[in-house]
Amino acid sequence: MMTEIKFCKPSEPYGEFSNFYSMPIILLNEIWPTAEHYFQSMKFEDVNLWDRIKATKSPWEAVDQASNLGSKLRSDWEEVKDSVMLKAVKAKFFQHNELKKILVETGDATIIYHNSADDYWADKGDGAGKNMLGQILMRVRAQLFEVSKDPDLIFPPWIAFPNCDRGGMFWGMGWGEDYIIQWSHFVDQFGAEEYKKLFPEPVEWERSL
Numbered sequence: 255m256m257t258e259i260k261f262c263k264p265s266e267p268y269g270e271f272s273n274f275y276s277m278p279i280i281l282l283n284e285i286w287p288t289a290e291h292y293f294q295s296m297k298f299e300d301v302n303l304w305d306r307i308k309a310t311k312s313p314w315e316a317v318d319q320a321s322n323l324g325s326k327l328r329s330d331w332e333e334v335k336d337s338v339m340l341k342a343v344k345a346k347f348f349q350h351n352e353l354k355k356i357l358v359e360t361g362d363a364t365i366i367y368h369n370s371a372d373d374y375w376a377d378k379g380d381g382a383g384k385n386m387l388g389q390i391l392m393r394v395r396a397q398l399f400e401v402s403k404d405p406d407l408i409f410p411p412w413i414a415f416p417n418c419d420r421g422g423m424f425w426g427m428g429w430g431e432d433y434i435i436q437w438s439h440f441v442d443q444f445g446a447e448e449y450k451k452l453f454p455e456p457v458e459w460e461r462s463l
């Protein structure tokens with residue numbers, strides 16, 4: 255029988271799969287405190303509203319803030335919400351090696367967002383929900399597998415952060431700099447020539463390895 259992995263709260267096992275898990279993502283040249291902050295912001299076209307939601311202190315506050323702005327919801331939200339969620343989840347697991355490892359190590363297990371409060375993103379608690387978040391996590395896992403099934407492999411920055419320019423400030427400090435240091439150590443251990451065969455450098459990243 256196929257293994258099932260259920261998750262719900264960020265503080266519980268596999269809580270890293272929750273959008274409320276405290277881990278930033280970078281998308282649209284902005285750093286979002288959690289995947290939920292990004293997801294809730296994308297409900298609106300007005301970038302000023304994004305700033306208000308981004309500034310909230312927790313993902314739960316981000317949900318409340320977006321809910322209060324309900325009348326300004328973009329008209330096509332129902333059509334685009336799955337692709338917005340996919341983008342958020344993909345960024346989270348491609349940009350954080352420790353989370354990527356946890357997702358890759360689930361192998362072919364069925365991932366279920368087990369929450370009676372949600373019948374769309376979760377299973378509604380009794381299996382009657384769509385489990386769209388679980389499905390999206392499995393889709394991202396398949397995308398990770400397309401690159402490599404090795405849970406320890408560190409993706410090159412141009413794959414993990416496709417929208418961050420090589421010459422940009424992101425790589426010079428904090429999270430971006432840490433990623434480059436971690437990646438360089440990994441490439442040294444792996445062997446630069448072998449690594450280059452797996453991941454040929456794009457022109458702008460040449461001589462980085």
Ligand SMILES: Nc1nc(O)c(N)c(N[C@@H]2O[C@H](COP(=O)(O)O)[C@@H](O)[C@H]2O)n1
Binds near residue numbers: 369
């Ligand atoms: N913890 C929790 N409580 C709820 O009541 C929920 N509906 C969810 N689901 C997650 O919260 C986000 C809500 O999405 P919508 O704005 O309702 O589309 C989303 O990230 C779900 O995964 N979680």
